[in-house]
Amino acid sequence: MKKISAAALLAGILLASCTPKASTVAPIGPAVSSAEQLAQGKTIFENSCGRCHKLPDPTAHTSVQWVGIMNSMAPKAKLTDEQHQWVYDYIVSVKK
Structure with missing residues (x-):
């Protein structure tokens, strides 16, 4: 019985160590941005x-679609996590 318990514990540890690592993509979601941050987001969007x-039309995609677009394009533009959020917030604010 002890061998079965030890084997189960070892299997649990091995499985836990094989779980995928957390994503390194910047989190995008609802955030409160100041007018200055939205202006910076617009500038980054236009320039980067x-x-x-x-430039894509911000109203051409849903907020959810923009998450995927931003997650794939922001690394190419070498945006920081903060810039990434500002651009997303700007795009979503245009849709309102």
Whole structure:
């Protein structure tokens, strides 16, 4: 019985160590941004996003779709987590 308990404990430890690591993508979600942060988000959006391609229309996608778009594009633009949030907040504010 002790061997079964020890084997179960060992299996549990091994399984726990094999879980996927937490994502390194910046969290995006509802945030309270000041007018200054929204202005910075707009500037970053226009300068960073517009450097490589035509600027997308912020109203063309839902807030949920923008999360995926931002998570894939922000690393290419080398945005900090804070800048990432500001751009997202700006885009969502345009939709209101």
